[in-house]
Amino acid sequence: MRIGIPKEVQAGETRVALIPSLIPLLIKDQHEVLVEAGAGVGACFSDTQYLQTGASLIKGAPALYEQVDMILKVQPPQMHPATHLPEAGMVREGSAYIGFLSPLTHQDVMETFARRKITAFAMDFVPRLARAQSMDALSSIQ
Numbered sequence: 823m824r825i826g827i828p829k830e831v832q833a834g835e836t837r838v839a840l841i842p843s844l845i846p847l848l849i850k851d852q853h854e855v856l857v858e859a860g861a862g863v864g865a866c867f868s869d870t871q872y873l874q875t876g877a878s879l880i881k882g883a884p885a886l887y888e889q890v891d892m893i894l895k896v897q898p899p900q901m902h903p904a905t906h907l908p909e910a911g912m913v914r915e916g917s918a919y920i921g922f923l924s925p926l927t928h929q930d931v932m933e934t935f936a937r938r939k940i941t942a943f944a945m946d947f948v949p950r951l952a953r954a955q956s957m958d959a960l961s962s963i964q
Contacts, residue, residue: 824854826890828883829861831909832897836864839894839921845875854878858886887912895921899931910934922946 825848827840838861845855855877859869869879880886883902887893891914898921899909910931913919915938923944925932935942 823852823892824856824890825892825894826880826886827855827857827861827877827894828886828909829858830864830896831883831902831904832900835897837896838862838865838867839896841865842867842871842875842877845872845877849876856880856886856890858883883909884912888914890914890917892918892920895919898922898924898928899934908934910940911938913938913940915939917941919943920945 825840827838830837830839840855840857842862848855855872857869857872857877857879859879859881862868862872873879880889882905884905884907887909893913895909899913899919901907902909902912905912908930911934913935918941919935920943923931923942924946925942925944932942934940
């Protein structure tokens with residue numbers, strides 16, 4: 823599976839969906855990781871760090887989105903400021919998305935995903951239980 827990590831586009835967002843040290847774990851499981859150039863800069867991870875851990879760098883969001891089977895993202899999809907395209911529309915039809923979605927307030931994204939048969943996993947709905955602690959993304963932002 824080809825996993826894509828786009829650069830976050832929301833103003834003020836410095837996080838990245840996947841840090842370089844986790845890339846080898848995905849590669850070990852036979853996945854290919856594609857990272858948009860500059861995606862980790864706000865979180866102090868250079869493109870070189872991603873390359874050194876086995877990821878491939880892709881220039882530009884549209885090129886990344888069209889090549890991957892799954893997108894990992896922090897913020898819900900929104901209008902991309904550089905391309906003026908909705909990120910939800912750039913996610914390849916039939917692929918998957920994992921990240922925060924806020925589906926109750928982003929109905930347009932949910933409709934786009936449903937129409938384009940995109941499987942979505944909303945990190946904001948992972949239960950905050952002891953047995954789900956390893957997946958609890960909300961604790962990291964408090």
